[in-house]
Amino acid sequence: MALPELLNLVYHETEPYPRKIPLQDVYTHIKFPVSSRDRPFVYLNMVQTLDGQTVLQGTAYTIGTDVDHYLLRQLRVHADAVLCGAGTLRKDDVIITTHPPLQERRRQRGISPNPLAVVVTATCRFDRAVFKKKFFTRQDFEKIIVTTRRAKPRDIDKVKRAGVQVQAVRADRNGDVHVPSLMRWLVARGIRTLLCEGGPTLNVALARRGAIDELFLTTALRLGGDPREPRIFTEPVTNRPLDLVSEFRFEDDGRVRELYFRFRFPESDKSRPSS
Numbered sequence: 001m002a003l004p005e006l007l008n009l010v011y012h013e014t015e016p017y018p019r020k021i022p023l024q025d026v027y028t029h030i031k032f033p034v035s036s037r038d039r040p041f042v043y044l045n046m047v048q049t050l051d052g053q054t055v056l057q058g059t060a061y062t063i064g065t066d067v068d069h070y071l072l073r074q075l076r077v078h079a080d081a082v083l084c085g086a087g088t089l090r091k092d093d094v095i096i097t098t099h100p101p102l103q104e105r106r107r108q109r110g111i112s113p114n115p116l117a118v119v120v121t122a123t124c125r126f127d128r129a130v131f132k133k134k135f136f137t138r139q140d141f142e143k144i145i146v147t148t149r150r151a152k153p154r155d156i157d158k159v160k161r162a163g164v165q166v167q168a169v170r171a172d173r174n175g176d177v178h179v180p181s182l183m184r185w186l187v188a189r190g191i192r193t194l195l196c197e198g199g200p201t202l203n204v205a206l207a208r209r210g211a212i213d214e215l216f217l218t219t220a221l222r223l224g225g226d227p228r229e230p231r232i233f234t235e236p237v238t239n240r241p242l243d244l245v246s247e248f249r250f251e252d253d254g255r256v257r258e259l260y261f262r263f264r265f266p267e268s269d270k271s272r273p274s275s
């Protein structure tokens with residue numbers, strides 16, 4: 001599909017609308033607030049069908065159009081690191097790169113061309129097929145797996161032998177990665193802006209700790225119809241409404257093809273817990 005030159009800005013909380021904006025400028029000039037000492041600024045990016053499915057035909061990639069895929073890479077340019085759950089690595093893959101001109105812009109800012117890829121797992125257990133995925137085989141982005149001290153040394157060694165660093169942080173009561181400790185470790189590593197790319201289980205863990213500041217959500221005008229497939233959150237995370245920051249539309253021959261929302265998470269849900 002040829003990419004459209006323009007997207008329609010149909011709402012923005014502070015900028016004039018409606019107006020058309022070159023695709024290459026959408027989400028390009030965002031300035032996120034400064035992070036705290038306890039955690040980076042965290043923005044989540046997800047794609048869903050009109051009926052809320054985040055997986056279609058076994059993957060997330062088939063849901064959105066090429067415009068969604070373009071914006072996914074565009075959003076990575078602001079991130080020091082991109083965080084994903086191990087389920088996404090197992091069922092899909094985790095390949096964290098951005099567009100060559102945006103890589104150049106990152107280089108000019110003195111940072112690596114692609115963000116650091118961080119995968120969280122309590123078990124640190126991956127089968128042979130996962131070790132063949134691009135997350136393990138590609139060398140054009142830096143990567144690390146974060147687990148807990150409860151993970152088996154044998155499983156940690158397998159990951160290290162595959163050439164990926166492993167960091168163990170504190171476990172929470174359920175044996176999962178303790179989210180505030182993960183956040184403090186990221187800050188100590190110099191990560192100020194963190195893009196979370198899912199999946200749904202990790203999203204719940206972050207939201208329940210008040211560790212999501214913004215949500216970027218693509219809604220494709222397609223129906224999945226499978227109630228077994230996960231929504232962007234698999235469990236309740238807040239009762240409060242989100243604040244809409246902006247909405248763009250991709251229109252083709254006068255027909256709306258896809259919607260792109262940016263939301264702020266409710267202020268009171270954005271705690272910065274330290275324990």
Ligand SMILES: NC(=O)c1ccc[n+]([C@@H]2O[C@H](COP(=O)([O-])OP(=O)(O)OC[C@H]3O[C@@H](n4cnc5c(N)ncnc54)[C@H](OP(=O)(O)O)[C@@H]3O)[C@@H](O)[C@H]2O)c1
Pocket residue numbers: 045046047048053054055058059060061063084085086087088089091092120121122123124125176177178179197198199200201202203205230
């Ligand atoms: N539509 C979208 O935008 C989108 C985005 C991403 C993924 N997806 C889809 O989502 C599906 C996967 O769903 P999912 O819910 O299984 O994905 P997930 O959140 O990526 O993975 C869940 C796994 O991540 C690890 N994890 C999550 N939170 C953790 C924590 N606090 N501490 C330690 N480990 C933690 C655990 O791994 P261990 O079991 O190893 O401990 C857990 O089983 C895939 O099919 C993928 O395509 C869709």
